[in-house]
Amino acid sequence: MPRHVFDRRSFLELSAFSMAGLTIPELVLRDPYRLLQPARLPGTPVRVRGQVSSNGRGVPRVAVSDGHSVVATAADGVYELFTTVERPFVMMSIPSGYAIPENPAGTARFYQRLAADAQGEMEASFELQQLETRDDRHVALLLADIQTEDSQEMQWFHEQTVPDVQQTIASLGGLPVVGIACGDIMFDNLELYPDYERGVAGMGVPFFQVVGNHDMDYEGRTDEASTATFSRHFGPRYYSFNRGAVHYVVLDDVFWHGAGYIGYLDADQLAWLEADLQFVEPGSPVVVVQHIPALGTGFQRRGEQRPGLGVSVANREVLYRLLEPFRAHILVGHTHENEHLFRNGVHEFVCGTVCGAWWSGPICADGTPSGYAVIEVAGEEISWRYKATREPPELQMRTYSRGSDPRAPNEIVANIWDWDPEWRVVWHEAGDRRGPMARRTGLDPLSGRLHTGPDLPPRRPWVDPYPTNHLFYAPVAADASDIRVEATDRFGRTYAMEVPAA
8 A cells, every 4th residue: 555645734634525426435445545524614612721630739741632632731730722612522641640530330531521601611620549559560451342232132241241350350469450342332222331331330440432333323424423322421432541651542443424334533533643642752652442453354364355444444554654653552343353463563453352253152253252352561561361251361272173174174273362473383292292283264163163054143143154364273193192282472371272082
């Protein structure tokens, strides 16, 4: 893809919605870097003044924003921000070393509704409490696609996921923990948001929320209108916060155009992101969380020439360019599979889902168990692991007997769902190391059994197995026994599993 000229001016380009005869998807395909911007009339100006304080003292250098402009608090914690009445929120980027303010249910509260008086003035102050322990070591739990559609699925979330998260938190030795629901919290039924909030309260750590394509008001005519219910519960649709040395950014990359959605970052959001990142030291870690993958490799595994507009971000090169000065990670969900990509100087983690294949059974369509990611931070170092729901943390693979894949009748198979290029995967027979296993794209055998056929899986018969690139193969003799697969991840952790007999 050609490199495009990128500067702040491009962020202020007017919407191309008026180009006659073109739908939004067609417009994006023609030129994904002509940045779309909501069509706004000049707004009534508002001056917002306030202070960020803690225990009666101002907190300096805290970023405060209206979702477009970003200012920093002065030495006494005071700030002044000029905005317009059309901006829905004033928000702060919670600084490191302070507790995350919470709504009654435990969701993060870092914002205030913009409401000016008759003189066009507003006072918006924020109170922070210092943490009792340092947060340079902390953990972020990434829950992708909880995606509950009805009371039964919400009950499973409360009975399966919530206790599992509680156990994980208890195992972390008192480290500060933050949760992030990575979009598709609901499956179109937005009336269930209060039940999700009840689950957050049960998990007992502050949670941030990402908007997904199933979290939207579909009757909304514009992208902003589509997030009205989401924002009523959780606040801004994009924002940032800090824990330890890490700057976290939450983006809304689900662009609703009135008749559907595409993966896209609009001009307002990118202008805000550019301003927000100016407060971050180059070279430091930045973690971006959004719902739709920036790229992913699903299209390649399916033999397609390019990714679809609904499963990738059309103008992702702009995001990559903004992240160039930093050690960047992008955490996403949406596709109900697990994979890691390292390209454009960015690590992208497409996380398996809480709901698996839409609450149809114990796995995603690529064989990854239902679960969530555990992101551990120590100073500027970030590590990760995938946690299967209701399974021990050591479960990091599933092995299959010789011939389980009909395309490889003489080979054993191992699905190592959290694999990335730094993993080492070998197999042993009768205690002897036989060598590395070969990675190939294929279908997970368990997914094949559970998801293949017009009536399978019973709750979601439209689910089919996904081709995945984290399957490993090795040829074994028909009479081979005592076979074991051993995998070591990039962080030096080794996992092993016996291969069942045929």
